[in-house]
Amino acid sequence: MLQGKNVVLGVTGGIAAYKACEIISGLKKIGANIDVIMTKSATEFITPYTFQSLTGNSVIVNMFESPKYWDMEHISLAQKSDILLIAPATANIIGKVAAGIADDMLSTTIMASNKPVVFAPAMNTKMYENPVVQKNMETLMARGYHIIPPKGGMLACGDEGQGKLQEVSIILDELQNIYRQELQTEKNDLEGLRFLVTAGPTREIIDPVRFLSNHSTGKMGYEIAKAIVKRGGAVKLISGPSSLQAPQGIEVVSVETAEEMFEAVKEAYPQCDVLIKSAAVSDYRPKIREAQKVKKESQEGEIQLTLVRNPDILLEMGKIKEPGKIHVGFAAETENIIEQGKDKIQRKNLDFIVANDVTEEGAGFAHDTNIVYFIDKNGDWDKTEKVEKSAVAHDILDKVLSKKKSQTL
Numbered sequence: 248m249l250q251g252k253n254v255v256l257g258v259t260g261g262i263a264a265y266k267a268c269e270i271i272s273g274l275k276k277i278g279a280n281i282d283v284i285m286t287k288s289a290t291e292f293i294t295p296y297t298f299q300s301l302t303g304n305s306v307i308v309n310m311f312e313s314p315k316y317w318d319m320e321h322i323s324l325a326q327k328s329d330i331l332l333i334a335p336a337t338a339n340i341i342g343k344v345a346a347g348i349a350d351d352m353l354s355t356t357i358m359a360s361n362k363p364v365v366f367a368p369a370m371n372t373k374m375y376e377n378p379v380v381q382k383n384m385e386t387l388m389a390r391g392y393h394i395i396p397p398k399g400g401m402l403a404c405g406d407e408g409q410g411k412l413q414e415v416s417i418i419l420d421e422l423q424n425i426y427r428q429e430l431q432t433e434k435n436d437l438e439g440l441r442f443l444v445t446a447g448p449t450r451e452i453i454d455p456v457r458f459l460s461n462h463s464t465g466k467m468g469y470e471i472a473k474a475i476v477k478r479g480g481a482v483k484l485i486s487g488p489s490s491l492q493a494p495q496g497i498e499v500v501s502v503e504t505a506e507e508m509f510e511a512v513k514e515a516y517p518q519c520d521v522l523i524k525s526a527a528v529s530d531y532r533p534k535i536r537e538a539q540k541v542k543k544e545s546q547e548g549e550i551q552l553t554l555v556r557n558p559d560i561l562l563e564m565g566k567i568k569e570p571g572k573i574h575v576g577f578a579a580e581t582e583n584i585i586e587q588g589k590d591k592i593q594r595k596n597l598d599f600i601v602a603n604d605v606t607e608e609g610a611g612f613a614h615d616t617n618i619v620y621f622i623d624k625n626g627d628w629d630k631t632e633k634v635e636k637s638a639v640a641h642d643i644l645d646k647v648l649s650k651k652k653s654q655t656l
């Protein structure tokens with residue numbers, strides 16, 4: 248995938264800087280051309296000559312050294328590159344990019360680039376867990392930058408926890424995955440298609456301070472919405488409560504309960520071509536929504552909470568499905584995935600369903616990865632490997648697109 252492509256490798260000042268050598272040999276094996284940009288502090292850990300010998304290219308540290316080309320160097324590298332990888336990425340470079348600071352060659356090149364930029368952070372656990380760093384990473388992701396999270400283990404400083412640079416083989420695989428996805432997005436192949444996507448959990452109110460809900464974070468739906476925008480489609484995202492930040496270009500309608508989500512879906516449905524229901528909607532809600540907080544003092548011992556069924560939004564929309572529209576459902580299962588998936592396709596009048604076994608390691612709620620089964624209305628199915636939710640999002644959109652194309656044949 249990266250054979251013959253130009254990778255700019257940014258190396259920042261952490262103890263893991265030496266691992267950049269292993270990354271370079273991996274990239275060379277793939278057949279990529281590598282240009283290294285180091286921050287000044289990275290040169291305290293490893294010398295530019297090491298990278299120069301490994302890559303066969305000159306290494307850039309200082310923005311104001313005499314240029315090797317006529318063009319401005321940071322602009323020319325940014326333009327020449329197909330992808331940028333910052334590994335190891337310190338809290339400092341993450342913070343600088345999140346804040347829009349460009350005060351050295353690396354941060355300036357990142358700023359001047361419109362190519363995919365991937366950060367592989369490595370730092371002390373406490374630094375990594377610091378809310379400021381976490382917030383900066385969220386900001387980067389919301390702006391379309393990619394993060395390959397560090398792994399856990401014993402750190403150089405003796406602390407135990409997350410913060411070690413991810414395995415080089417995983418970094419290389421991820422880099423190639425991200426590049427593949429970005430190639431798809433360049434096609435603008437969803438131009439002209441309007442998507443309605445639901446995401447997140449719903450909250451079913453018991454009283455002014457309590458509710459029933461589930462573990463959904465909204466990640467899958469938000470990734471789908473992001474992927475649609477990248478590929479030139481239009482999207483309206485109807486989201487239950489979620490801490491995720493929707494990227495620019497996405498119209499978000501925030502709802503709380505299943506009934507509110509149903510109303511929002513009905514209202515937006517006429518303006519969509521594709522309905523993707525990735526929300527984890529509560530099937531039941533309390534029969535009575537108490538106006539005041541239920542006090543334990545007012546009742547001794549057990550209390551009863553009576554639940555009533557919520558509308559099954561997808562089922563209801565399936566009944567009034569308009570010709571030519573595509574409906575995609577999700578299913579979180581713990582057993583008999585294929586059979587249950589096929590049954591849901593029939594009952595809810597779907598084109599296909601994306602099902603996962605939430606008991607599988609690395610799948611389902613709150614994970615960055617997922618393992619899914621695509622089950623088609625004709626009964627065919629296939630299963631993905633454990634992949635990033637963003638990759639699942641693109642696979643879903645590929646499938647929608649092929650359904651759309653077969654409609655017009």
Ligand code: C5P
Nearest residue numbers: 524525526528558559560561576577578
């Ligand atoms: O039947 P089950 O809840 O497993 O179906 C899951 C699919 O149905 C998801 O796509 C979910 O968004 C949708 N659903 C819905 N309304 C409900 C329950 C589920 O739209 N009340």
